[in-house]
Amino acid sequence: MKIASWNVNSLKVRIPHLTQWLADAQPDVVALQETKLEDAKFPVDELTAAGYHAVYSGQKTYNGVAILARNNGELKFDDVVTDIPGLDDPQRRILAATVGGVRVVDLYVVNGKAVGDEKYEYKLHWLERVRAFLEQEIKRHPRLVVLGDFNIAPDSRDVYDPDSWGEEVLCSPPERAALKDITELGLNDSFRMFEQDGGHYSWWDYRQGAFRRNMGLRIDLILLGDALKSSVKAAAIDREPRRWERPSDHTPVTVDLDI
DNA sequence: ATGGTCGCCCAGCGA
Numbered sequence: 001m002k003i004a005s006w007n008v009n010s011l012k013v014r015i016p017h018l019t020q021w022l023a024d025a026q027p028d029v030v031a032l033q034e035t036k037l038e039d040a041k042f043p044v045d046e047l048t049a050a051g052y053h054a055v056y057s058g059q060k061t062y063n064g065v066a067i068l069a070r071n072n073g074e075l076k077f078d079d080v081v082t083d084i085p086g087l088d089d090p091q092r093r094i095l096a097a098t099v100g101g102v103r104v105v106d107l108y109v110v111n112g113k114a115v116g117d118e119k120y121e122y123k124l125h126w127l128e129r130v131r132a133f134l135e136q137e138i139k140r141h142p143r144l145v146v147l148g149d150f151n152i153a154p155d156s157r158d159v160y161d162p163d164s165w166g167e168e169v170l171c172s173p174p175e176r177a178a179l180k181d182i183t184e185l186g187l188n189d190s191f192r193m194f195e196q197d198g199g200h201y202s203w204w205d206y207r208q209g210a211f212r213r214n215m216g217l218r219i220d221l222i223l224l225g226d227a228l229k230s231s232v233k234a235a236a237i238d239r240e241p242r243r244w245e246r247p248s249d250h251t252p253v254t255v256d257l258d259i
Numbered sequence: 260a261t262g263g264t265c266g267c268c269c270a271g272c273g274a
Contacts (some may be wrong), residue, residue: 007274009266010266011266012266013265013266019261034266034274036266036267059269060266061266061268062267062272062273071270113273113274119273152261205263205265205274206263206264206265207264207265208262208264209263210264246265249264249265249274258264
């Protein structure tokens with residue numbers, strides 16, 4: 001089973017990129033973030049034509065998450081969750097579903113704007129509520145995959161210039177501690193199971209030719225529950241779609257599981 | 260030295 005995560009930064013704009021990438025990469029399950037679409041406008045027909053069905057939790061203009069699964073007759077969605085205890089949140093950032101025997105939790109983590117901003121305080125609160133939810137999820141579903149745009153670079157290897165970035169938002173110690181509280185539930189950063197070096201990023205700012213200069217961050221993660229660790233055959237970042245015309249600022253990340 | 264790009268839709272915010 002190949003599982004992917006991609007922040008598409010508007011599914012309406014990126015549907016050609018998504019359908020091309022689905023054809024190229026042939027993933028079984030794909031978590032999307034920043035769809036920026038109301039559910040009534042979700043591109044069901046285009047995705048059906050591409051061979052995928054979907055669950056989605058969207059809103060106008062901002063946020064929005066979706067999970068796609070290949071239409072091969074086996075990958076049905078069960079136990080869909082869009083809201084968690086302790087977060088009465090109109091922002092559509094969380095979507096959980098069971099598919100193919102795997103529990104998938106798609107997250108579009110709050111960006112936080114700047115350390116100390118009220119959005120930053122909300123980010124830390126949001127992450128704590130998500131941690132509590134995941135603690136319950138992994139008990140019920142040991143075969144747990146938590147993936148998405150975490151808006152946190154786990155350590156300095158995940159930042160193009162850690163000295164200049166310092167302890168700003170996406171890299172601040174409290175954010176990294178909140179992520180550690182999640183990974184310590186027994187959720188493993190799949191990319192780091194295969195690659196220890198820095199310089200591998202999943203997001204590059206649209207400005208300053210950041211992609212061309214590889215000035216990026218690795219903030220899109222696929223965390224695998226301990227029960228899935230022995231099944232992982234590969235984890236990768238696919239930079240190709242970031243090279244295409246009118247790209248998302250994020251590129252897809254993937255894992256291959258032998259299940 | 261300052262501001263630099265997208266996407267939402269047309270003003271300015273969020274990332």
